[in-house]
Amino acid sequence: MTQNRLITPEGTKDYLFEEAVLRKRIENKLRDAFAFRGYHEVITPALEFLDVFTTAENGMPIEQMYKLTDPKGRLMVLRPDSTTPIARLCATRLKNEKLPLRLYYNQPVYSVNPSLRGRSDEMLQSGIELIGAVSKKSDIEVLVTAAKALQALEIENFRIELGHIGIFNALVGALKISKEASEAVRQLIENKNYPALNDLLDEMENKEAAAVIKMLPRLFGGREVFQKAKKLIQNTDVIGILDYLEQLYGALSQLGLSDKITVDLGIVNRTEYYTGIVFKGYVEGFGEEVLSGGRYDGLLKEFGEDAGAIGFAVNIDAAAKALLKSETPKLPQAAVLVYSDWAYEVKALEYIDKLAELKIMAEYSLCDSLEDALEDAKARKIRRLDVVTDEVKTIEL
Amino acid sequence: MKPIRIALTKGRLEKDTVALFEKLGFDCTQLHNKGRKLILTIPDANIEVVLAKAADVITYIEHGVCDMGVVGKDTILEYGGSFFEVTDLGFGKCKFALAGKQGEDFYTGYAEKTIATKYPNVTRRFFEEKGMDVRIVKIEGSVELAPLLNLADGIVDIVETGTTLRENGLEVYEDVAQVSARLIVNTVSLKMYQNEIEKIIGQIESVCAKA
Numbered sequence: 371m372t373q374n375r376l377i378t379p380e381g382t383k384d385y386l387f388e389e390a391v392l393r394k395r396i397e398n399k400l401r402d403a404f405a406f407r408g409y410h411e412v413i414t415p416a417l418e419f420l421d422v423f424t425t426a427e428n429g430m431p432i433e434q435m436y437k438l439t440d441p442k443g444r445l446m447v448l449r450p451d452s453t454t455p456i457a458r459l460c461a462t463r464l465k466n467e468k469l470p471l472r473l474y475y476n477q478p479v480y481s482v483n484p485s486l487r488g489r490s491d492e493m494l495q496s497g498i499e500l501i502g503a504v505s506k507k508s509d510i511e512v513l514v515t516a517a518k519a520l521q522a523l524e525i526e527n528f529r530i531e532l533g534h535i536g537i538f539n540a541l542v543g544a545l546k547i548s549k550e551a552s553e554a555v556r557q558l559i560e561n562k563n564y565p566a567l568n569d570l571l572d573e574m575e576n577k578e579a580a581a582v583i584k585m586l587p588r589l590f591g592g593r594e595v596f597q598k599a600k601k602l603i604q605n606t607d608v609i610g611i612l613d614y615l616e617q618l619y620g621a622l623s624q625l626g627l628s629d630k631i632t633v634d635l636g637i638v639n640r641t642e643y644y645t646g647i648v649f650k651g652y653v654e655g656f657g658e659e660v661l662s663g664g665r666y667d668g669l670l671k672e673f674g675e676d677a678g679a680i681g682f683a684v685n686i687d688a689a690a691k692a693l694l695k696s697e698t699p700k701l702p703q704a705a706v707l708v709y710s711d712w713a714y715e716v717k718a719l720e721y722i723d724k725l726a727e728l729k730i731m732a733e734y735s736l737c738d739s740l741e742d743a744l745e746d747a748k749a750r751k752i753r754r755l756d757v758v759t760d761e762v763k764t765i766e767l
Numbered sequence: 768m769k770p771i772r773i774a775l776t777k778g779r780l781e782k783d784t785v786a787l788f789e790k791l792g793f794d795c796t797q798l799h800n801k802g803r804k805l806i807l808t809i810p811d812a813n814i815e816v817v818l819a820k821a822a823d824v825i826t827y828i829e830h831g832v833c834d835m836g837v838v839g840k841d842t843i844l845e846y847g848g849s850f851f852e853v854t855d856l857g858f859g860k861c862k863f864a865l866a867g868k869q870g871e872d873f874y875t876g877y878a879e880k881t882i883a884t885k886y887p888n889v890t891r892r893f894f895e896e897k898g899m900d901v902r903i904v905k906i907e908g909s910v911e912l913a914p915l916l917n918l919a920d921g922i923v924d925i926v927e928t929g930t931t932l933r934e935n936g937l938e939v940y941e942d943v944a945q946v947s948a949r950l951i952v953n954t955v956s957l958k959m960y961q962n963e964i965e966k967i968i969g970q971i972e973s974v975c976a977k978a
Contacts, residue, residue, distance in 0.1 A: 561851055562952070566852075591961055
């Protein structure tokens with residue numbers, strides 16, 4: 371095994387200096403955004419039993435989870451997602467709490483990615499879950515929090531995209547086709563594979579429903595999408611959902627973000643656990659979504675509690691990448707180097723505390739002579755050397 | 768506004784795509800005289816063109832460093848990935864087929880079959896759907912050689928005209944999948960640059976519909 375001593379596993383990395391600080395800053399900003407809206411932090415274990423993630427509602431592919439066994443031979447996984455463990459937590463230890471519960475988390479999730487694709491197997495996510503509320507108010511609260519979270523990060527060019535799982539379900543229901551066939555339709559809509567979707571739907575008997583589904587993946591963009599969709603769609607369930615989405619859209623527009631809010635009626639995630647609205651956040655120059663969330667009213671039932679819930683997660687690494695201007699992190703330097711002769715060590719270190727109170731970053735020089743310390747400061751481009759004896763002498767460089 | 772970056776699969780698909788671009792009225796001078804340059808521009812359209820190997824086109828699109836790409840369905844089937852596959856461009860047509868020595872009945876007998884291929888994922892999926900266990904051997908060069916040397920009972924490979932097969936005493940046993948060039952788009956780019964990208968897709972769709 372010695373040959374692996376010097377490397378980190380594929381899909382993981384060490385975070386250095388600026389990058390580490392930036393990640394922490396993002397975490398803190400999000401924590402503020404969540405905590406000041408009444409959300410409370412929870413931490414779930416990195417190790418969970420596989421069974422937590424293999425419920426019917428969840429259906430996460432087992433081959434994408436990191437697996438290991440406990441001493442009894444039971445299968446465990448490194449958590450591939452935080453929402454499911456939090457649903458477990460709410461249905462067990464928090465079962466008797468008064469609803470709604472507002473929780474947030476800040477912890478990594480793990481997934482096995484195909485080799486050599488340059489993806490991260492360890493991803494830090496911060497997110498919220500609003501448990502035990504199914505109202506429009508709760509949808510608006512979480513959506514606004516998502517938008518505010520991205521705004522708080524000061525990412526310039528972002529988009530929040532809204533969709534609703536119910537649209538696809540209602541339309542595909544009208545086709546009256548097998549589960550396998552509807553899964554095939556779903557995949558083609560998800561991939562916006564217009565030609566193959568057309569071919570597949572041309573074979574369907576219900577021509578009217580098929581014609582609408584053909585248009586579904588093309589129905590994305592700004593507010594005009596609602597008008598376009600309403601001209602095409604007669605299904606009353608879907609019209610109801612469209613009205614609802616438009617109301618949410620209107621609510622978000624009040625944030626002064628109307629140019630940043632878009633709609634995609636063709637969002638049809640492999641449902642995972644979503645049952646209602648779904649939303650994603652995008653950032654210019656980053657190829658994947660930085661935020662994703664939605665309503666999942668069926669998940670808690672898998673753990674024995676019947677409660678609706680909605681939440682989202684921000685991918686911290688993605689946000690950091692969008693924010694990190696300089697590609698190679700630099701080693702930050704102290705503003706002041708503090709040197710002392712023998713016997714003044716403790717005094718010098720106490721002096722550093724004083725500088726810290728003034729928010730000045732200082733470093734204690736371990737050099738044996740003042741000349742060495744001066745040279746060290748010059749070499750590292752530190753502009754100030756403070757020499758501590760009975761008093762402090764400042765040398766500007 | 769940053770230019771829309773399109774990745775093209777080098778080689779034959781590149782020529783067909785350039786021809787398509789010319790039908791759209793794009794100035795393709797740089798694409799014709801590219802020398803060794805790998806990033807080229809289409810001046811009046813605010814488009815950058817990148818030339819890459821087929822599988823790399825998918826990689827660049829997935830990571831979002833290119834917004835759109837032209838790649839064969841063969842590559843999509845083999846490498847997968849998450850992106851929008853918006854248009855069938857209609858050129859680069861061929862098929863995946865299972866082939867082997869002429870006159871032999873591939874599906875009889877109890878012995879496990881060995882299949883040589885450059886496309887192990889396509890092959891595995893094809894036989895999985897049949898519920899058939901096969902041994903797959905990855906070959907990098909001329910796959911047709913493997914059955915001739917008795918390394919494999921069959922091959923799964925791209926077949927265009929079938930001439931190479933015939934000249935080596937092989938024949939197609941069964942078609943696996945139809946292949947043609949596809950226009951693919953990064954999932955975020957389509958949303959961030961919706962107007963620009965939908966305009967290009969619309970133009971391409973109308974040219975393809977005429978053809």
